[in-house]
Amino acid sequence: MYTLYATIGSGNCYKVQLLMRQLNIPFRVVMIDVLKGETQSPEYLAINPNGKVPYLVLPNGEGLGESNAMLLHLAEGSHLMPQTAQERMRVNEWLFWEQSSHEPYISPARFWISIMPEGRAERETEIATWHERGAKSLKMLDDHLSKNDFLVGNRYTVADIGLFGYTHVAGEGEFDMAKYPAVCAWIARVEARDGFLPMMDFAEAA
């Protein structure tokens, strides 16, 4: 059985939960409260020395960090992983891009605006930068999705799950989603997939 260390409301944790659900992989969740600093407790650091969630413990006891590494590992050999090297190359491209050019702007803007608004006032300069850079990424995503139903090979793949995690809650970070109609249509397509569950439903089930 897989064990996923996760926190409520995290797109990085959610995408791993969603993929496991859609692949019918049994897993249990151990909730870690990031807001209480539990990721930095000695007990948690003994499990994951990187002090972050998500963290996946495999059935053989090995631990794996980095949400997109988890997605790639869990999707291997499944219908969510393309068969051709060319398409797998594109899956990797989107997932690396998500962590370098998308999540680093959308996630903190959402965090300080919707999850921890009491810290917002002292971060307005950073929020402006995250908005500028995140908007560029959403525009790039929108351009791609205006010509494609899904990110790779015009089929729902692990790349869509990886990008969905934070894109679908970007509005909570005050990104104006009306500017990205193709992204909004893709969000609806992802939400219509078999086995889809909204982020907060995983929190309630934990």
Ligand SMILES: N[C@@H](CCC(=O)N[C@@H](CS)C(=O)NCC(=O)O)C(=O)O
């Ligand atoms: N690149 C990592 C990012 C993980 C990450 O930043 N996790 C946040 C929650 S979304 C966290 O654990 N923050 C608590 C901390 O840094 O102590 C991944 O994709 O898994």
